Amino acid sequence: MATWRRATCVSRTAETASAVTLELDVEGWPGNLAGQHVDLRLTADDGYTATRSYSLSSPAAAPSTQGGRRRVAVTVQRVADGEVSPYLADDFAVSDEIEVRGPIGEWFVWEPDGTPVTLIAGGSGIVPLVSMVRTRREARSRTPFRLLYSVRTPADRMFRRELAHPGPDDQALDVAFLYTREAPEEAARPVGRIEVADLVSWAWPPDFAPATFVCGPTGFVESVAAMLISLGHDPARIKTERFGPTGV
């Protein structure tokens, strides 16, 4: 049966003007892999509940032992007319409680090994991918990682310092920011949506048989996956996670 665990918010960190990382202290956390998500259940005073899935931004975690507590983090992007994300982004405060179920998903996950990895994020699709970057760092893995992160403007970058300035434990982590609307002055690439030239420049080539993870809005993922296949990547090595509506 469903195991809902009580969790307490222990910190809030603004990532951008519209995204916040919530660190949760979870009772009896069973551990998680990089890239997994959780269901969060909110309960109103009148008993109404709403449940939504959020990707973990924290790294892989071992199970808590002997029923103890363990900290995990989700990063929530506010959806203007949403029911849950505005509450989490604006009102859910340190020491407030919530219910957590998970981790969920055993597909869009990365575990340290030697295979080169390309991560391709559109907007808040960076969240499960940063969990992989952090897991790599904590495991002191030398797995070559290339991250392409497409965002509208510099202000929309989440995990800004961490990704812009990979540290000594991030050897062989290459990050490329692709701006779609407004780029900083030092940007070498003109603004625009991700295109084949970006994948040729920054992603591991098909000959390297990389593991490729693509996460973002549906249109972004569809477009990137189609370009990767046109470049000769094996569809079976491309894992995708899509979110958001589509007009199709």
Added chain:
Amino acid sequence: MPLTPGFRRRARESEHDLPPGQYETRDFPVLSAGPTPRVTTDRWSLDLTAESGEQRSWTWQDLMALPQSTPTVDLHCVTRWSKFGTHWTGVDVDVLLDGVETSASYVTVGSYGGYTTNLPLADLRGGRAWIVHTYEGEPLHPEHGGPARLLVPHLYLWKSAKWVRSITLMAHDRPGFWETLGYHDYGDPWREQRYRGD
């Protein structure tokens, strides 16, 4: 003290009967584990294999020549959206199974792209499952499983395999793609069978 103090309902009440934990959407979100396979109708075919080894196969022309049904159904995705009153055209799975000698209890449905899902055979019978190719009067878009997908609306939508390619009748249950990756073996939205163990 209540959990999540200050949280209030904002969603509009649905005029429809929602399974537990679902909310209504009017969009048609897309969820797939990998890239969208692009399958043209001239190279599409559907194979049905019985546990005896007996095989039937339909080309696109064969499928179109079969009697067509026009189900109007509600969709329930495990990611919690439900969509009501969707209109489809396709072939009732009963038509495909007509005259097939089988004592199988389960099926594995396979897709272009390698996806699989498992269901009890009984859930594909009795006018409750179709191979559909038309959505709201238009050819089914590849993102939603075109040219043809299985439609089993009484189960969570991951059972309605997109880009359907094969139906294999089996004596025993064998978990499919999501079923081996933490999701429920059966997936009844009304019993909220989302994840393994629900």
